[in-house]
Amino acid sequence: MEKLLKDGLLCKLLEKADDDFARKAREGGCEYCGEEKLHRGDYKRQPRGGPGWDKRRSFNCAKAGCRKRKTPPSVRFLGRKVYAGVVVVLVSAMMHGLKPKRIERLRQQLGIDERTLKRWRAWWLENFVQSGFWKGARARFMPGLDEEIVPLSLVEEFGAKRRDGMMKLLKFLSPISVPGGLEGVAM
Numbered sequence: 001m002e003k004l005l006k007d008g009l010l011c012k013l014l015e016k017a018d019d020d021f022a023r024k025a026r027e028g029g030c031e032y033c034g035e036e037k038l039h040r041g042d043y044k045r046q047p048r049g050g051p052g053w054d055k056r057r058s059f060n061c062a063k064a065g066c067r068k069r070k071t072p073p074s075v076r077f078l079g080r081k082v083y084a085g086v087v088v089v090l091v092s093a094m095m096h097g098l099k100p101k102r103i104e105r106l107r108q109q110l111g112i113d114e115r116t117l118k119r120w121r122a123w124w125l126e127n128f129v130q131s132g133f134w135k136g137a138r139a140r141f142m143p144g145l146d147e148e149i150v151p152l153s154l155v156e157e158f159g160a161k162r163r164d165g166m167m168k169l170l171k172f173l174s175p176i177s178v179p180g181g182l183e184g185v186a187m
């Protein structure tokens with residue numbers, strides 16, 4: 001699993017997936033006023049644990065008086081987390097399976113402080129499993145997925161120890177990457 005954290009091809013695939021999300025968002029125009037033209041208005045974001053990504057794609061409506069923002073979903077940025085999504089998912093998953101010593105070593109290698117790890121754990125086990133997104137999505141997993149060990153159970157379900165499975169898992173999670181996405185709507 002740790003290899004994926006340094007996988008250059010995975011990084012490229014994630015960038016491409018985000019480009020696709022961005023293109024679709026741009027083609028869809030403004031959701032508020034129907035204006036077709038959107039200007040680029042990327043956010044500066046440098047997620048830790050990524051390969052040097054420096055912006056998150058976003059747009060602004062071109063129409064004067066509207067200018068509403070439209071931020072496409074992302075497989076690289078998991079909501080407002082400081083770390084790249086793949087790090088948040090993998091390291092959180094590993095915490096359920098590894099011995100404390102190995103967790104500690106990995107934590108130090110990646111330079112993640114203990115409080116952050118605790119916060120991630122609480123986020124998955126409380127915020128995530130209680131979210132509207134998850135309540136709408138969990139029915140697709142038969143038999144039910146073990147919510148006591150997310151995201152490890154998600155990683156196993158999607159085969160996300162491998163590159164293609166991780167892509168699928170991050171795409172599955174991408175709706176929660178936009179503001180309000182975790183509250184979600186039933187799918």
Ligand SMILES: [Zn+2]
Nearest residue numbers: 030033061066
């Ligand atoms: Zn508009």
